[in-house]
Amino acid sequence: MENQVAIVGVGLTPLRPVSPDLSFREMIFEAATRAYADAGVTPREIDTFVTVAEDFHEGTSITDEYTPDQLGAVRRPVHTVAGDGLQGLAAAYMLVRSGAADVAVVEAHSKASNIVHHEEILALALDPTYERPWRVNPHAVAALEMRRYLHEANASPEVSAQVVVKNRGNALRNPFAAYGASLSPEEVLRDAPVAEPLRGLEVSGYADGAVVLVLASMERGRSLAGRPVLIRGIGWASDEPSLSGRPWAQAVYAHLACEMAYRLAAIHAPANEIDFFEVDDTYAYKELQHLEAALRLEVGEGARLTVSGRTARDGELPVNPSGGSLGMGYGYDASALVRTAMAALQLRGEAGAMQVTGARSAAVVSWRGVPTTSGGAVVLSAQ
C-alpha cells in the first residue's frame, strides 16, 4: 500500500493523580522532548501539529492558542481536535496518508486535577431540556449502562470486579501508571457503590499527564531513529447521543469504529490476527463492551472471556496489559493516546515488565466518556 503511516516517536510523562510541580505547558514540553528524541526529529522537521483538547477541561477558551510554544510549533501549522484522542490521531494520520505532511505530531494532555467541579462540566454535556433538570450524577449514567449490560449479558457484577483486579494488577508492572494495586475481587465487591451497580473501585481515578506521538510516512520513518509501528487502520463513530434512544448494552459506536479500522487494515478474524488489546476502561464494565466490539462478539461474550482468564496479560487475548485507565489513571481525551502509546511500546518490544510475549499486532479502542456514545479504534502492527 502506498503512503503507509507509522508511529515513529512515543513520549509521555508518567501519569499522576496531581502534578503541582509542573504547569500544563511544562508537562507537554517534557512529553514532546521525549517523543522527538525517540523519533530523532527536531521540531523544524515536523510538518504539522495536531492537539487534542477541550476548552472546558482546560478552563481556557480557544485553548489551542496556548499549544504551539511547548511543542516547538510556533509559526507552524497547528490545529486542534476537540474530540477523542483517536480522532486526533486520525487527523494526523490523514495528513501523512494524503501526502500533505511527511512528519506529523499529535498531542494530548490532562490536568484533571486542576478542574474543581468535574460534575459541572459533565452536566453541561447533557441535554438541557430533558436530562439536565434531574441533576443526575454523571457516574449514574454509567451505572444505567452497566445495569443494562449485566442484564443482557446475563453476567454477575463479579466480572466487572475481575476487570478491576486484572488492570490494577497489570499497572504494578507499568512505570507510567498511577494506580497500580494488588486487589482481590472480594475487596472490589465490598467497596461502597457510587451508583448501583457501579462501585467506587470500578471507576478509574483521574490523572494528570501528557502524551505526544510522532507520525511519519513509512518511507520517511525508515530514515528516522525510532522503530516504526505501522498504523494499519483507523476508525471512529458516534451513536445517538440521547439517553433515551441509545443501545445501552452494546457499544455500537465501538463496533462501527472497529469495523472501519478493520476494513482499512484488512483484518478479517480479529481474534486470530490481533495479539493484544488496549481498550477504554474508564468504568470497569466498559472494557467488556469494548472488547466485544474489538472481537465482533455478542453482548456477554466479553464477560465470559474475562471470567475464563483469557484476557490476562499472559492469557491468549491480553486486554489492557498496561493497566488501562483503571490502573494508569483517567485523563479525559488523552486516555486514548496513552492507550496507543502503550500499544506502540509493546509492539516495539520495549514494554519492560508489562511486555506481552510475541506481540506483533494490537487494537486500541477508545471512548469519549460519559455521557457520549462516541469512540475510535486503531490497528497497529510491529514492523
Next chain:
Amino acid sequence: MARERRSARRPAAKVSRLRKKTAKVPPQQAPGPIEPVVRDGLRGTPLRDAHVQGGMVSLERWEPKLEYRWDTGVAIGRFLEGLREGKILGVRCDRCHRTVTPPRAFCEWCFKPMDAWVELADAGTINTFSICFITWDMQPLEVPQIPAVIEIDGTSPRVGFLHLIGALRAHTVDGIRKEIRVGQRVRAVWKPAAERTGAITDILHFTPA
C-alpha cells in the same frame, strides 16, 4: 445553580414589570404579541429583546459553574514569587541569546530548557497602548483605562507583558493623549509589600518615568 424554564404562555405580569424598568433609556415600545407579518412582500416574525426577557419566548437557561485551580509550575510559580518580593524576573536562552519575561521553562524558538534566571529592572518602554472607555464587560468608564504592552528593560526587543498605565498627571482625555506615546519610558508602581499576593496585580500599574 439557577435553572429556569420559560414557557411561551407566561402571564403578562412579568412583562409589564420589565417594560417599566427599561422604559427610561430608551423609551421602548411594548413588545406586543409575537406574530408573523407580511410587509411589502417580505415575510418575517418580528422579535424584540423584551419578548425574550419577558418570557414570551420559550428558552432554556443554565448558568455553568466552572472553576479551575491551575498549577503554576516552575516558570510562572517563580515569576509570581518574584512579584511578591517586588522583583520582575526573566529567563535567558543561551542559544538564541534572548532574555524574556514572563518567564517560561523552555525557549519556544529553540525548543530547549531556558538557561538562566535574571532579575530585570522594574521599568520599561511602551510598545503599544489604548485609551479605553469601556470596562472588560462593556460598562462605560468615567476615567478611561489605559492597557499597554510594556517592554521590560533588560529583555530582548518586543518582549514584555500586558499591564495598565496609571497615575498620570493629566485628568482629561486630551491630556492623556499628550502625556503617553509609543516609546514612552515607564516605571512600575508596586503595591505595598504587605498587600502583595504573588500576582501580576502586585504591580498596580506603570507610570511615565
